[in-house]
Structure formats: structure tokens, C-alpha cells
Amino acid sequence: xxxxxxxxxxxxxxxxxxxxxxxxxxxxxxxxxxxxxxxxxxxxxxxxxxxxxxxxxxxxxxxxxxxxxxxxxxxxxxxxxxxxxxxxxxxxxxxxxxxxxxxxxxxxxxxxxxxxxxxxxxxxxxxxxxxxxxxxxxxxxxxxxxxxxxxxxxxxxxxxxxxxxxxxxxxxxxxxxxxxxxxxxxxxxxxxxxxxxxxxxxxxxxxxxxxxxxxxxxxxxxxxxxxxxxxxxxxxxxxxxxxxxxxxxxxxxxxxxxxxxxxxxxxxxxxxxxxxxxxxxxxxxxxxxxxxxxxxxxxxxxxxxxxxxxxxxxxxxxxxxxxxxxxxxxxx
Ligand code: ACO
Numbered sequence: 547x548x549x550x551x552x553x554x555x556x557x558x559x560x561x562x563x564x565x566x567x568x569x570x571x572x573x574x575x576x577x578x579x580x581x582x583x584x585x586x587x588x589x590x591x592x593x594x595x596x597x598x599x600x601x602x603x604x605x606x607x608x609x610x611x612x613x614x615x616x617x618x619x620x621x622x623x624x625x626x627x628x629x630x631x632x633x634x635x636x637x638x639x640x641x642x643x644x645x646x647x648x649x650x651x652x653x654x655x656x657x658x659x660x661x662x663x664x665x666x667x668x669x670x671x672x673x674x675x676x677x678x679x680x681x682x683x684x685x686x687x688x689x690x691x692x693x694x695x696x697x698x699x700x701x702x703x704x705x706x707x708x709x710x711x712x713x714x715x716x717x718x719x720x721x722x723x724x725x726x727x728x729x730x731x732x733x734x735x736x737x738x739x740x741x742x743x744x745x746x747x748x749x750x751x752x753x754x755x756x757x758x759x760x761x762x763x764x765x766x767x768x769x770x771x772x773x774x775x776x777x778x779x780x781x782x783x784x785x786x787x788x789x790x791x792x793x794x795x796x797x798x799x800x801x802x803x804x805x806x807x808x809x810x811x812x813x814x815x816x817x818x819x820x821x822x823x824x825x826x827x828x829x830x831x832x833x834x835x836x837x838x839x840x841x842x843x844x845x846x847x848x849x850x851x852x853x854x855x856x857x858x859x860x861x862x863x864x865x866x867x868x869x870x871x872x873x874x875x876x877x878x
Pocket of ligand 1: 583588589592668707745766769771834864
């Protein structure tokens with residue numbers, strides 16, 4: 547039998563750079579409460595959110611994703627032509643084909659890079675990171691551009707006061723490349739397909755049957771997600787740390803999906819994080835940007851000096867599916 551030749555493999559992969567873009571319109575809790583029956587205090591106490599960012603009409607998932615990616619590319623020192631693949635994690639690209647990745651590749655001049663979208667809901671960036679790591683280690687790519695981007699304001703149901711105040715718009719990007727040292731730990735990931743109805747986007751026929759709707763809207767059973775996150779997700783976060791053969795005390799930073807500060811606090815307690823670990827609270831003035839929340843938070847913490855290059859960070863995403871994915875990474 548003739549053997550198939552495979553490509554030479556790389557030992558490891560690592561994050562080389564990040565970039566981000568936030569929707570430019572600040573929507574405070576006060577403004578939110580002109581749209582829904584609530585109070586700024588209730589929203590802040592229940593979620594930690596004081597304000598969120600909504601994109602303007604001219605800020606699209608393509609433009610925000612491109613801006614974040616361009617910054618990451620500049621900071622990496624690479625040429626666009628060196629990117630072998632682009633993965634875009636999103637649930638906000640409303641044209642099933644071509645992919646958003648293909649549009650962003652064109653904007654960036656990525657030439658013939660492999661380009662595809664990944665629907666991992668709020669775990670999409672961590673799913674994509676795991677995929678990029680595997681692609682590099684098996685020799686399918688040398689450099690992968692990973693983007694998480696959402697425009698959730700378009701899909702927010704302002705008639706549902708129990709979720710409308712959560713969602714926000716933005717993009718985060720990272721360049722992942724080959725490395726001699728491990729820079730991305732084993733992913734702990736999975737899904738709970740018995741919980742499909744817990745968070746869902748309407749399908750297009752339902753949305754388009756209503757003349758008042760431009761986009762499908764998000765529906766979520768907040769309490770059920772909250773309970774699942776506090777138990778299962780907390781356990782998976784601990785597993786991701788153990789799989790990297792480190793202890794929580796070895797971490798410098800904890801950057802979970804920015805869904806609710808109370809979930810972040812419970813998971814941090816479950817992990818028994820010492821005070822030396824900086825916990826990300828980007829949600830406070832950013833809200834929840836689903837697949838974009840983890841890379842936006844990583845980028846901001848690095849830019850503000852709340853985290854440093856070389857730090858060990860635990861990242862974990864969780865959301866519709868229900869899906870989860872987390873890993874320990876070394877920050878670029
Ligand atoms: N203002 C005032 N009162 C409100 C509001 C509001 N905006 N919304 C609900 N309430 C009331 C309810 O009517 C209820 O009153 P009752 O007890 O008299 O019936 C009470 O507040 C509690 O309502 P809950 O919905 O149970 O509120 P909860 O404390 O669970 O907070 C929230 C809701 C913030 C959505 C929370 O459940 C949550 O964060 N869940 C997890 C969401 C999440 O992690 N999603 C992740 C994936 S999805 C994604 O990221 C895209």
C-alpha cells in the first residue's frame with residue numbers, strides 16, 4: 547500500500563499578538579432604562595454592567611473584525627501574506643455564504659489564505675483557539691488569524707427586560723503562530739445538546755414572518771444558564787487548569803467569557819484563585835459580546851497593563867448549545 551505523506555509538524559503554538567475594536571456608541575444603564583422597564587441599580591447589582599457599547603449603522607461585523615485584525619497584524623510584525631488561515635467566530639454574520647472570514651480576508655488583503663467561520667456561540671473564540679493550535683501543530687498552517695466578532699445589539703429583544711441590558715458589540719483578534727515552547731494548553735471543551743432551548747437565536751423564517759423584525763432575536767433562560775455556568779462551567783475551568791499541569795496559584799490572570807460578573811465571581815471562588823491572580827471584569831463598561839468578549843478582554847488587559855506579556859491566563863467561553871471551551875494560554 548502506498549503511504550500518504552503528511553507535512554512536517556510544529557512542536558507547539560502560541561499567541562503572538564492581539565487587537566480589538568468596540569462599538570463606538572456608549573449606552574449607559576440610564577439610557578437602557580429608557581428602553582426597558584428596569585433601574586440602573588438593578589442591572590449593575592445583578593450583572594456588574596454599568597454601560598455597554600453598541601455599534602453605529604456604519605460599524606459592521608466586517609468593519610469591526612477588520613479593525614481588530616489589522617491591529618493584531620501590525621503588532622505581530624507579520625505581513626498579511628504570511629497568514630495561512632483566518633477563522634472568524636461569530637453568530638452575527640447574517641449571510642450564510644460567503645463566510646465573514648472571506649470578507650475580512652479581502653479587506654486585509656490576505657490573498658489565498660484559508661477562510662471560514664465557526665459557530666461556537668460565546669465559546670467560539672476558545673473553540674477557534676483550540677482549532678488554530680491543532681492546525682499549527684499538525685503543519686496545516688504557520689500563522690492563523692482568529693477573530694471573535696459580534697453585533698448583538700441588532701439581535702437584542704427590547705421587549706425582554708430580563709436579557710436586553712446584557713448585549714453589546716465589538717471584535718477581538720489574535721494571531722497564533724508556531725512556537726518552540728507550549729503557549730496554548732490542552733482545550734477542555736464540550737456541549738450539552740439536551741439544553742438546546744436554553745439560549746437560542748430565532749430562525750430566519752420566524753424572524754422574517756414578523757414585518758417589525760430585521761434580524762432574528764436572542765432568547766435566553768437566564769436562570770438556567772446561570773445555574774449551569776456556576777456548576778458545570780466552574781468544573782470545566784478547573785479541568786483546563788489541571789490539564790495544563792499547573793495549579794490555580796500558577797495563573798496570573800483569569801479571563802472568562804464576560805456574561806455576568808456574578809458568574810465570574812462564583813467560578814473564581816470554585817477555582818480558589820489566590821489574590822495574586824487578576825480577575826477580568828471587562829463586562830463593567832462593555833457588556834456581553836459573546837464570541838468577542840474573551841479576545842476583547844485579553845487585548846484591553848494587555849493595553850492597560852492589567853496583564854503582562856508572558857503571563858499565564860485561563861480563558862473560558864460558554865453559551866448557546868450549550869457549549870463550553872477553555873484553556874490556559876501564555877499572553878503575547
Ligand atoms: N429589571 C428589574 N427587574 C427585573 C429585570 C430587570 N431588567 N429583569 C428581570 N427582573 C425581575 C424578574 O421579573 C424577577 O422577578 P420575580 O422574582 O418577582 O419574578 C427577578 O427580577 C429575577 O429575575 P431573573 O431573570 O431570575 O434574574 P437573574 O438574577 O437570574 O438575572 C440574568 C438575569 C442577568 C440574565 C442572569 O440570569 C444571567 O446573567 N444569566 C446568565 C446569562 C449568561 O451567562 N449567558 C451566557 C451565554 S449567552 C451569551 O453570552 C450571548
